[in-house]
Amino acid sequence: MTINPSGWRPASPSDVHGEVPALGPATTTGNRALMLEEPLLFEIGSRDQTGVDFDFTLAAGAERVGALRRTSLDLPGLSEPEAVRHYTRLSRQNYAIDLGLFPLGSCTMKHNPRLNEKVARMAGFADVHPLQPQETVQGALELIDTLAHWLITLTGMRAVAMSPKAGAHGEMCGLLSIRAALEARGDARSVVLVPESAHGTNPATAAFCGYKVEDIPATAAGRVDLAALKARLGVGGPDCDVAAVMITNPNTCGLFEPEMKAISDAVHAAGGLVYCDGANFNAIVGRVRPGDLGIDAMHINLHKTFSTPHGGGGPGSGPVVLSDALVPFAPLPYVVKTGDGYRLVEEETAQAEGSDSFGRMVAFHGQMGMFTRALAYILSHGADGLRQVAEDAVLNANYVLRSLEDVLDAPFAGSGPCMHEAIFSDRGFAEGFSTIDVAKGLIDEGFHPMTMYFPLVVHGAMLIEPTETESKASLDQFIVALRSVAGRAKAGDETLKAAPVFAPRRRLDETLAARRPVLAFRTPAPDGADSGEGAELGGR
Numbered sequence: 001m002t003i004n005p006s007g008w009r010p011a012s013p014s015d016v017h018g019e020v021p022a023l024g025p026a027t028t029t030g031n032r033a034l035m036l037e038e039p040l041l042f043e044i045g046s047r048d049q050t051g052v053d054f055d056f057t058l059a060a061g062a063e064r065v066g067a068l069r070r071t072s073l074d075l076p077g078l079s080e081p082e083a084v085r086h087y088t089r090l091s092r093q094n095y096a097i098d099l100g101l102f103p104l105g106s107c108t109m110k111h112n113p114r115l116n117e118k119v120a121r122m123a124g125f126a127d128v129h130p131l132q133p134q135e136t137v138q139g140a141l142e143l144i145d146t147l148a149h150w151l152i153t154l155t156g157m158r159a160v161a162m163s164p165k166a167g168a169h170g171e172m173c174g175l176l177s178i179r180a181a182l183e184a185r186g187d188a189r190s191v192v193l194v195p196e197s198a199h200g201t202n203p204a205t206a207a208f209c210g211y212k213v214e215d216i217p218a219t220a221a222g223r224v225d226l227a228a229l230k231a232r233l234g235v236g237g238p239d240c241d242v243a244a245v246m247i248t249n250p251n252t253c254g255l256f257e258p259e260m261k262a263i264s265d266a267v268h269a270a271g272g273l274v275y276c277d278g279a280n281f282n283a284i285v286g287r288v289r290p291g292d293l294g295i296d297a298m299h300i301n302l303h304k305t306f307s308t309p310h311g312g313g314g315p316g317s318g319p320v321v322l323s324d325a326l327v328p329f330a331p332l333p334y335v336v337k338t339g340d341g342y343r344l345v346e347e348e349t350a351q352a353e354g355s356d357s358f359g360r361m362v363a364f365h366g367q368m369g370m371f372t373r374a375l376a377y378i379l380s381h382g383a384d385g386l387r388q389v390a391e392d393a394v395l396n397a398n399y400v401l402r403s404l405e406d407v408l409d410a411p412f413a414g415s416g417p418c419m420h421e422a423i424f425s426d427r428g429f430a431e432g433f434s435t436i437d438v439a440k441g442l443i444d445e446g447f448h449p450m451t452m453y454f455p456l457v458v459h460g461a462m463l464i465e466p467t468e469t470e471s472k473a474s475l476d477q478f479i480v481a482l483r484s485v486a487g488r489a490k491a492g493d494e495t496l497k498a499a500p501v502f503a504p505r506r507r508l509d510e511t512l513a514a515r516r517p518v519l520a521f522r523t524p525a526p527d528g529a530d531s532g533e534g535a536e537l538g539g540r
Contacts, residue, residue: 035504038089042521045076093504095448101470101478105421105451105463106199106252108282108304115380116307116373125372130364134343140368141342145335147375148319151300154386155278156291157321161330162366167279170299170318171205171246173331173361177297177322178244178273179209180329180358187271189243193232195224196457197251199277206246216245218457221415222253226262233270240270248277249293250284250419252455253412254397254463264294273297273325281305282467283394283420286387296323306374317370328356333365392468396475397422400466403479407486411458420467426460430492435460440507441485443500447478 030037102109164170192206195216203213249257264274276298282305302317333344401422409427439449451463
């Protein structure tokens with residue numbers, strides 16, 4: 001049986017072998033409609049030409065750089081139109097949040113309001129230098145302090161460390177604060193417990209910080225097994241070796257942990273501390289305060305919860321909110337307000353401020369562009385708007401879940417409403433078909449694929465996070481496309497193995513691409529054979 005969704009034409013058998021598809025006029029150029037095949041810069045330009053003319057008579061005097069003079073850049077020379085067209089064509093091959101829905105799970109690829117960008121580009125914020133005297137950047141310091149106030153308010157915590165650069169960096173900050181607090185009381189514990197439903201960076205961060213990592217199993221409903229956690233903690237006291245539990249809530253199965261307070265109470269009773277991965281804060285912002293759940297430290301991905309999609313391909317920011325128990329051990333520097341304005345508490349003045357900090361994480365204090373965007377987002381939404389962000393995100397995820405559960409296996413569909421994301425498995429696909437076939441088929445339907453094969457607790461996982469910024473119409477488009485591709489995978493439609501057919505690049509051997517990547521241009525051998533490793537990847 002061959003399923004042919006609206007507007008989709010099956011590929012020819014030759015497509016399986018990476019040849020030019022038999023669609024429309026015969027061609028050997030690789031061009032597709034208005035999408036011209038784009039050679040590499042080295043294939044367009046030539047090393048013996050340049051777009052700039054130099055008057056070499058000016059170089060008759062002594063060399064100003066001496067032995068540091070560069071003899072050859074070994075770069076291709078291009079005209080201005082050639083360079084502009086090259087990068088413009090490359091940009092057209094990218095999928096972007098401004099083009100369509102990004103269904104990546106646990107990534108919160110939401111629309112980035114242009115207001116935030118306008119504010120971040122204001123000269124007083126965009127042009128500050130980290131080495132300026134503090135009295136010349138009072139507005140920037142006030143912005144950081146104001147943002148810190150709202151992060152503390154939204155989470156119900158006592159303080160916030162603003163310097164961590166992103167999620168995993170924030171995790172390290174939280175664990176180093178926990179280690180410092182335990183050492184201050186003379187308690188050297190060596191184990192961090194990480195539930196199966198936590199983000200993959202959690203155990204990696206714990207190991208990086210020198211802890212032994214032990215798993216806590218999940219229940220059939222996809223939540224932390226509280227009984228197993230309590231059994232591992234034992235009776236607590238000085239004989240307990242558990243320093244902390246790192247828990248993601250809402251977790252990576254897209255579910256809220258309803259026993260979070262009981263988990264925190266059990267860990268505290270055993271003398272440990274609780275770290276929460278706040279990467280999914282987008283689902284509960286304005287609705288739940290993590291501090292009320294007994295959490296001691298939690299990072300917040302500003303680039304996920306407060307607008308810039310996944311760092312925008314650039315800098316991220318992962319402030320860490322802290323409980324009373326960890327406030328003295330926060331990293332340096334941090335902003336304080338005095339009668340004379342704002343200033344940074346550095347190493348020289350930390351003791352006088354009552355700080356017992358574990359030290360410094362970065363050279364400079366955070367990422368100004370992300371701070372500016374996040375505060376613009378918070379202030380423009382207000383308390384009611386932020387609450388609606390969470391409610392709409394959860395509504396959209398549940399709409400996706402219930403619209404697809406009859407055609408895709410949803411292992412936790414019976415566990416109650418999901419939160420920010422819906423998760424599906426590859427159960428029910430025809431023999432030989434897998435999640436990657438569905439993902440590649442989605443590209444032909446005009447959508448970026450969802451997160452694949454994560455979390456590991458679900459076989460062939462497909463993790464979909466629509467975020468609150470998608471309308472019902474855009475969700476319906478995506479759902480129709482995914483239902484079509486899933487139907488082809490269940491029916492064993494062999495043409496799905498050739499997908500993507502309409503993308504600028506065909507399906508690659510991804511295993512070989514990962515093991516033998518081609519990261520630099522190499523001049524082909526004189527006989528025409530490509531001398532570069534991995535040349536067999538193909539994929540044009």
